[in-house]
Every structure is written in C-alpha cells, then in structure tokens.
Amino acid sequence: MNMKNNFVNLGIDKELEKILNKNGIVEPTAIQKQTIPVLITGRDIIGQAQTGTGKTLAFLLPIMQRIDMDNPSVQALIITPTRELALQITNEAKKLVTAKGIKVLAAYGGQDVEGQVRKLKKSIHMVIGTPGRLLDHIRRRTINFNQLAILVLDEADQMLQMGFLHEVEEIISRTPKSRQTMLFSATMPKEISNIASRYMHKPSHIRIQSKKITLDEIKQVVIETTDRGKQDALFEMIDQYNPFMSIIFCRTKRRASALNEALQSRGYNSDELHGDLSQAKRERVMKAFRETKVQFLVATDVAARGLDVEGITHIFNYDIAQDTESYIHRIGRTGRAGQTGMAITLVTPKDRNTLVTIEKEINMPIEKKKVLGEKTYIEDRSKNFSEKSNKSKDHRHKESRKDDKRRHKNERSGGEKKSSDYNKSKEKDKRARDKKRYSKGR
Numbered sequence: 003m004n005m006k007n008n009f010v011n012l013g014i015d016k017e018l019e020k021i022l023n024k025n026g027i028v029e030p031t032a033i034q035k036q037t038i039p040v041l042i043t044g045r046d047i048i049g050q051a052q053t054g055t056g057k058t059l060a061f062l063l064p065i066m067q068r069i070d071m072d073n074p075s076v077q078a079l080i081i082t083p084t085r086e087l088a089l090q091i092t093n094e095a096k097k098l099v100t101a102k103g104i105k106v107l108a109a110y111g112g113q114d115v116e117g118q119v120r121k122l123k124k125s126i127h128m129v130i131g132t133p134g135r136l137l138d139h140i141r142r143r144t145i146n147f148n149q150l151a152i153l154v155l156d157e158a159d160q161m162l163q164m165g166f167l168h169e170v171e172e173i174i175s176r177t178p179k180s181r182q183t184m185l186f187s188a189t190m191p192k193e194i195s196n197i198a199s200r201y202m203h204k205p206s207h208i209r210i211q212s213k214k215i216t217l218d219e220i221k222q223v224v225i226e227t228t229d230r231g232k233q234d235a236l237f238e239m240i241d242q243y244n245p246f247m248s249i250i251f252c253r254t255k256r257r258a259s260a261l262n263e264a265l266q267s268r269g270y271n272s273d274e275l276h277g278d279l280s281q282a283k284r285e286r287v288m289k290a291f292r293e294t295k296v297q298f299l300v301a302t303d304v305a306a307r308g309l310d311v312e313g314i315t316h317i318f319n320y321d322i323a324q325d326t327e328s329y330i331h332r333i334g335r336t337g338r339a340g341q342t343g344m345a346i347t348l349v350t351p352k353d354r355n356t357l358v359t360i361e362k363e364i365n366m367p368i369e370k371k372k373v374l375g376e377k378t379y380i381e382d383r384s385k386n387f388s389e390k391s392n393k394s395k396d397h398r399h400k401e402s403r404k405d406d407k408r409r410h411k412n413e414r415s416g417g418e419k420k421s422s423d424y425n426k427s428k429e430k431d432k433r434a435r436d437k438k439r440y441s442k443g444r
Contacts, residue, residue: 012038014063017101022059025097031056033210038064041184046205048198049186055210058094061154061184065128068152068182069104074125075149079177081170083160085110085132085284090310091156092130104128109145111135112280119144133161133169140176147177158187158194159327167193174201188327217330217364219337220317221344224357224370229350233264235373236320239346240270240298245316247291249309250300251332253321261320262300272298303328309335319347322356326363 009019009030022028030038033051040047041064051057065078082088092108099106107121109131115138122144129136129145139145153174155161161170183202187194198205227235236250250265252258255276262274273287273296290296292311301309303323314336323329329347336343347368349357361367 009034009038009063013042013067014038015067015101018063018066018098021098021101027059031060033057033208034060034063036208036210037061040206040208041182042067044068044182046183046202047185048190048202048205048207049184049210050190050208051186051188051210057156057186058091061156061186062091062095062098065152065154066098066102066104069102069127071103071127073127073149076126076129076145076147077150078128078152078154079136079147079150079173080128080130080154080156081136081161081173082130082132082156083164083166084157085112086288086309087157088130088132095128095130106130109135109139111138112282112284115139133166133173136173137169140173150177150181152182152184153177154184154186155197156186158185158197159189159191162191162193167197171197171201188331217333217366219342220333221342222333222368223344223346224368225346225348226370226372227348227350229352231373232320232348232350233261235348236261236318237268238373239318239348243316243344243346245297245344247294247311247313248298248316248318249314249332249335250298250318250320251323252300252302253324255302257321258300258302265298265300270298271296272300275299275301277302303332310338311335312338314338315343317343317345319345322347322349322353323360324356326360329360330364 008028009022010016012030012035033049033055037047037049037057037060041061049057049060061080069077080088080091082091088108088110092106095104095106098104104127105125106128107118107126107130109118109129111132111134113135115135118135118139119142122139131139136145140147155170161167183205185194185198185202185205225235225239240248250261250272252261255278258274258276259278262272265272273290275284275287275291279287287296287299288309288311291299294313300320317333317336319329319332323332333343333345336345347357357368
C-alpha cells in the first residue's frame with residue numbers, strides 16, 4: 003500500500019485506521035479522499051455521489067473524531083430515508099466505535115419505541131434514524147438536539163422522492179444553527195438545492211462521477227417482451243441463467259407481492275421486501291436472504307435502498323427503473339467487491355423511451371434479446387387456427403361439391419322416375435275414359 007494514500011494522511015486517527023484495516027479497508031475511495039479533510043475542519047459539505055462509492059465512511063470517520071466523550075448529549079444526527087439504510091449505517095458505525103467508546107442508537111419505525119426511549123435516557127452520542135421516528139421522539143420530548151454539533155442528510159434525493167422533506171425541515175429547525183451540516187445525494191433536484199441554500203453555510207460542493215468500470219463489471223441484457231408475456235419471460239430467464247442469489251425489482255408493492263406468489267407457485271425459493279411489511283418481517287426476510295436461505299428477493303426500490311448483500315449474481319428488472327440513477331442503483335447490487343454480475347431488464351413496447359434515455363446517459367448500448375411472449379404466442383396460435391380453419395374450409399368445400407353432385411344426381415334420377423310415373427298414370431286414365439265411352443255407345 004502506498005503510505006501517502008492512506009487514512010492517516012487524510013487526518014484520521016491511527017486507532018480508527020487499524021479498525022478499517024482489520025475489516026479489509028486499506029485505501030480511501032475518491033469521495034473519502036476529497037471529503038474527509040474538508041469535514042475534519044468543520045466545514046459544511048454537499049457530496050454528490052452514487053451508492054457504493056464509500057460515502058458512509060466519508061462522513062462516519064470525521065464524526066468519530068469530532069465526538070466529545072466527556073459530553074453525554076447527542077452530538078451527531080444522521081437522517082436516512084429508510085430503515086434498511088439506517089441499520090446499514092449503524093452496523094458500519096458500530097465497527098468503529100470500539101476505538102472511541104462512542105454510543106450509537108438506531109431510531110426507526112417498526113421498532114419498540116419504549117426501548118429507544120430507555121436508551122436515550124442514558125448517554126447516547128450519535129443517533130441514526132428515519133424522519134418519522136425522529137419526529138416522534140421530538141414530539142414526545144424524549145430526544146434533545148440542543149447540543150448537536152453535526153447533522154448528516156444521507157440520500158437526500160431519496161427522501162425527496164419519498165415525500166419526507168417537510169419532516170426533515172422540521173427536524174433541522176430543532177437543531178442549533180451553529181452545527182456542521184453534511185448533505186449527500188446522488189442527484190441535486192431543485193428542492194434539495196433549496197434546502198442546501200436555506201440550512202447550510204457556504205458548503206463545499208464535491209461531486210464524484212459514476213465509475214464506468216462499475217458498469218463494466220456487470221453484463222447488461224435487455225429482454226424485449228410484452229406485458230402479458232413478461233412473467234413467462236422472467237421464468238424463462240431464471241431457468242436459463244440459474245442465479246445463485248438474485249433481486250427482482252418491481253415498480254409497486256402490489257406487483258412485488260403478486261410476482262412473489264407466482265414464483266412460489268412455480269417452486270422458486272423466493273420472498274418479498276416492500277413497505278407494507280412490518281419491520282420485524284422485513285428484518286427476517288433480509289436475514290434469510292443474507293444467509294442464502296432465500297434465493298430470490300422480490301423488492302421495490304424503496305425497500306431495497308441501501309441493501310449491500312454479498313453473493314448476488316443476478317439482478318432482474320421485472321419493471322424497468324424510472325430513471326438512470328435508479329437503474330444504476332439497482333444493478334449496482336451485483337458485481338460488487340471485484341466480482342462480476344448480470345443485470346437483466348424486461349422491456350415492453352411502452353418502456354422503449356425510458357430504455358433509450360438510460361442507454362444514452364450510461365453512454366453504452368445494452369444487448370437486446372427477444373423472448374416468446376403472450377402476444378407472439380397468440381399470433382402463432384391464431385396462425386395455426388387460421389391454417390386449421392382453411393383446411394376445414396377446403397374440406398367442407400370438397401364435401402359440399404360432393405353433396406351437390408349427389409343431390410344433382412338424385413334430383414335427376416328422381417325427376418326421370420317422376421316423369422315415368424306421370425306418363426303411366428296418364429295412359430291409365432286414357433284407357434279408363436275410352437272404356438267408359440265404349441260402354442255408353444253400346
């Protein structure tokens with residue numbers, strides 16, 4: 003390792019670096035190199051980077067160094083859009099706290115609130131939570147941010163998408179204006195820029211471009227199909243590629259549930275992950291998936307945000323991602339840690355414009371294959387029916403011609419017989435009349 007390219011040279015304590023090294027992290031990523039020296043000085047920062055670039059450690063390491071162990075109050079708050087991401091950041095933080103003895107609390111919905119309250123009454127230095135549960139604690143007056151020194155807004159664009167900005171602003175209003183604020187977001191919509199301008203003080207803006215190599219590690223394929231043929235196309239792709247572990251992304255919770263039922267009915271080892279599940283159920287599903295007890299995880303974008311599971315070999319976009327950022331996030335669940343992966347996207351005619359946009363923005367064409375779908379099947383079936391129908395028509399026509407000949411023959415033979423009978427009757431009547439006249443004459 004190049005000694006100039008390590009965490010100590012960025013200003014990180016040796017104790018923290020030792021823990022990083024024990025966990026296999028020896029060299030800072032691009033965003034860590036650029037943000038850590040700035041954050042250690044106490045400046046506000048806007049970090050624009052994709053998931054998987056190492057941004058979690060980029061803000062956790064400076065926070066660890068800024069915590070005052072003699073102060074029992076909450077000094078750092080990290081707000082995340084989902085429970086899964088809150089848990090992921092908490093797990094990363096707990097790997098580092100042994101060097102300092104810092105106490106961390108994860109606060110999210112679906113968890114026992116009274117248990118969180120009991121922990122908050124003790125010395126908690128860092129809170130990692132979701133907007134709804136944090137506001138709940140604020141209104142219960144079970145949490146106090148009066149001495150907060152650091153505020154992190156992680157995945158800010160996702161919080162916007164999920165409709166949490168109002169809650170986030172209310173939480174920010176309960177924190178000291180003297181705090182240091184860190185905002186991390188993959189994209190910078192106008193609403194996020196407005197929050198930055200209102201609540202941040204001359205932030206340093208650092209942007210990390212998505213690495214092309216990340217996509218190069220993932221083989222991408224588009225399967226052209228139809229709405230009616232999509233499910234059968236998915237089953238065919240699963241059987242063809244035989245994934246070790248896979249996430250299947252759906253657009254809505256209802257579609258995820260329906261697809262999971264269809265998979266299970268076909269004998270696939272699958273489960274679902276979406277916002278309608280209780281937190282306990284979601285944690286059970288994720289535990290089973292991480293332990294490879296579940297092979298196929300059918301999930302929505304919101305539920306899958308922040309997932310980092312080793313061993314995922316295939317990603318299936320059952321419904322195409324709504325934009326390029328979501329597409330990159332989805333397929334980035336595979337091809338991690340130097341491994342290769344595969345991303346298969348099912349595209350119907352109405353998805354073609356979205357696909358064109360994605361290909362343009364990732365600056366690469368995606369291989370396309372066609373799979374027999376319901377429409378093609380119906381066309382083939384109609385063709386076969388038409389052929390059978392034509393054969394039947396020909397047969398009926400031939401039989402009809404035969405019937406006509408028989409009828410014509412019968413009519414002819416019947417007519418001749420009728421004419422003969424008529425002549426015989428006429429001759430008999432004539433003989434009867436002649437006999438009558440002869441009798442009268444005598």
